Amino acid sequence: MKALTDSTTEVVIAGAGPTGLMLAYELALAGVETLVLEKLPERTEQAKGGGIQPRTAELLESRGLLEPLLRRAVPGEPVGGHFAALPVPLDCSPWQTRHPFPIAIPQGEVVAVLEERAVAAGARVRRGAAVAEVEAGAPVATGTAGAAAVEGDDDAVVVVTADGLRVRARYLVACDGGHSTVRKLLGLPFPGRPGTHQAVLADIRLSAVSPLVPEQVGHMSALTRQAGGYWAMLVPRGGDRYGITFGRAGQADDPGDTPVTHQEVDTALQAVYGEGTVLGAVENASRFTDATRQLEQYRSGRVLFAGDAAHIHPPLGGQGLNLGIQDAFNLGWKLAAVVQGRAPSSLLDSYHAERHPVGAQVLHHTSAQRVLAGPRPSEDVAALRDIVIDLLRLPDANRHLAGLMSGLALHYPLVGEHSLTGRRIPDADLVTDAGPTRLSALLRSGHAVLLDLSGAVRSDLSLPPRVDLVRATATGSGSSGTGTATGGEAGTVLDAAALLIRPDGYVCWATDNPAAHADTLPAAIADSLGLAATP
Template sequence: MNGVTVLTESETEVVVVGAGPTGLTLAYELALAGVETLVLEKLPRRVEQVKGGGIQPRTAELLESRGLLEPLLERVTPGEPVGGHFAGLPVPLDCAPWHTRHPFPIAIPQWEIEEVLEERVAAAGTRVLRGATVSEVEPDDEGVSVTAGGLRVRARYLVACDGGHSTVRKLLGLPFPGRPGTHQAVLADIRLSTVSSLVPRQLGHMSTLMRRSGDHWAMLAPLGGDRYRFTFGHADPADPSDQADQSDQADSTRDSPVTHEEITNALHALYGPETTLGGVDNSSRFTDATRQLEHYRAGRVLFAGDAAHIHPPLGGQGLNLGLQDAFNLGWKLAAAVQGRAPGDLLDSYHSERHPVGAQVLHHTSAQRVLADPNPGEDVAALRDIFTDLLRLPDANRHLAGLMSGLSLRYGSPGGHPLTGRRAPDADLVTDAGPARLSTLFATGHAVLLDLGGTVPADLDLPPRVDLVRATCTDDLGAATLLIRPDGYICWAGDGSTAAGPTLVAAIADSLAKMS
């Protein structure tokens, strides 16, 4: 055709751009609701790099509610369970006070998370098209037209899950305000032929895996056998007057190849010359840039994961923030596509998740100071004080809830004290027998949980809301709970409102507000 590209026309309800953990989770959520979805991924094949290798407790709860956690647990990196961290300080975070069945972060390489999710997405009938680089995005009042290679797709909505350098965001010319990177580091999956006594033998708390020597800092995490995840950089003294130059340098060299020589030099500087590099499976560079979109929705285009926010990679927050974006957005977008949503439900994705993203940017910025690999006298003193604070149960509980996502509450305080909080995974006895609360959400439906036997059997519920009658030995704080598909309580009653028209009105109002 003399070099002329012939476009293949296609239609779908939703296009998801990006087949990372966020995009694949969203695609699965949409598939559960029966929404026709096409996933476009520019990479021809998955990069088998550890990257974000930790699932935080709240994310684990959400994955378990969809039956996605069990296959992931078969791929856990060997090691004893250990509490999370704040800024790498040597006090594990204790999630036990938050009453979760998953009190520890779970170490799983990101590419294995993606593999499991893509298998489930494919089994649900959703197509993932690889090697499809998006070149045009044209939104209008009715939908979005997308061009990727020789394919042109028309969809009702598009969700950009295509990372911190989002092509979709750039094509739409949306600003990505924030702070550029001032420091650069390397992440490499490596194999070691020989190791010194300084090399960690098993996974442990992050503070036990960190090492500094001269102008180098590193974290070496054993993955089993001779495989390690090696994160390292140079602890150059910070000079505020040079911040702009540092930012320019960090950004300009981010895409330069990582050489075996620099990996070897860092290994020898930190772990001795007897530590020998056997091979490099993959490597990349990253910076401590901090940015966030002002709006997660631009008409028919929405943003999730790193396409919406980036921050210093401290505490495994990025992967988990993106997955929780997807769980929040999926059921809302499905309801909008299928005409079941109240007018402002889809807008609640931004109003709920943008503050959560801003909070993560805020506390990772604080951690960035505390975790400075070349701390001055003042920062060293601050680390000592903060370490003492982490040993206080209330302070530890607060930061454990923050880092794990277990303390997240949607909406403003007011009304019933349970509204907006996550529903605990309680043991129930239903008409079908014993069950955990989390198992009621495998279909992606909302659940009206009747613990008092007062909800009328003939109650006319909205679509995709299941009535479950049960008893529970634990006091959940209410006789009737309306729980969203993402596991957050949007309405609670003590039994006095559990009468036909009144309850239906309360449910309808709760579904309309949601936040």
């Protein structure tokens, strides 16, 4: 270990992947001093997640982050999502969204945009800084304690890196992946099911292609092939670049850190796509399994977990990157409020309460997909596939699974009598005193929004910090397959006279009669957001 250099920050994040960088942006946007520690010395185009689901697209748009990502997206006609790679596209249009199709974009491009924006907002990213020690004090609030290390205290957590930095912070958030060093240092169990098979994910260049190679991104069911004992999925990414995922029956599992060789990829390509397909280069590659695991608690005192550090699952349905980014949106505003003294530390327990069931649900349905998507189904599984395909052709069943896979159906169990409470708010067209706008634009600052659609909320209302009062009239549903709101009655989206929207785009309070809450509204707002009582 090198001689240590001491540093302080309000929040330290382990891991500069999509989850860690999204969280860093959220915290920096709120004015929280944030340091991201990343073990890799430089950003790599590592082959991993390759798509943004509709709900993630909505969240990114609410921060002005979607447009730069769309410029880096893989070109191609939009196509619906999938469940278990079955040949029926999922239709998200009934969910009133401007983004009814998944967006194909390599994870490296997502990381590049998020890092650029996080740093511009004030976050610091230190690369080549692998976490080596974590010194955590006694647990606070109701989180489950891990194995605390030597000299932490109740007011801070200390992280020591292999390159000689000792950082003292109010909180540590582990976003350091499925093999999380932080999780291991704290001795936290990662219960679940080990993998049953191994596969390879790689970014490659082809110097020649056969007619079997797809020309553009299509539905998942059309991209998967089997031949020569292999199964493979080849995804065009523009020009001679492709992403490939492959495996074969009876393949001995290599250790996860065993390098993927050029010959290994070439053999699979030749077997599935023919001799006319010539591998030019393997840009990066990794191995993965279908293991399924989840932390029992996403909070351990002053240490929190998000993304793959908290949950891993088979990469079916394009859930992983999206689940992590949505973890970050849920945690970011809450952690900022606690660090800045606007909320008690117990608000952080709501992060676990809300996101752990979401992660468990993803583990559950990816397990079901693993059975249906197996490359060599038994006669019984083949019969089950036929039944599920028929069900997917029914509008109600398709809508249900579209909402599940896209994240648009998520409904947090928040306290409140109004039907909108706990639901995401679609990106409706609005007219304010400043002119036409969209609801997503109101969330650009990362503030909560008290949206008054009736004009009945008092103008002299005393609001907590980072809560904006906006008076508006709704003019459209915010629902279209082209990205422009068209048709629909606004009432089907904003069916309330006033509603309080959290920074992560979920309604936490709503009323049809604001006048009835004239005297209690400030307290209701603070309570609904979990904020400390205003003196």
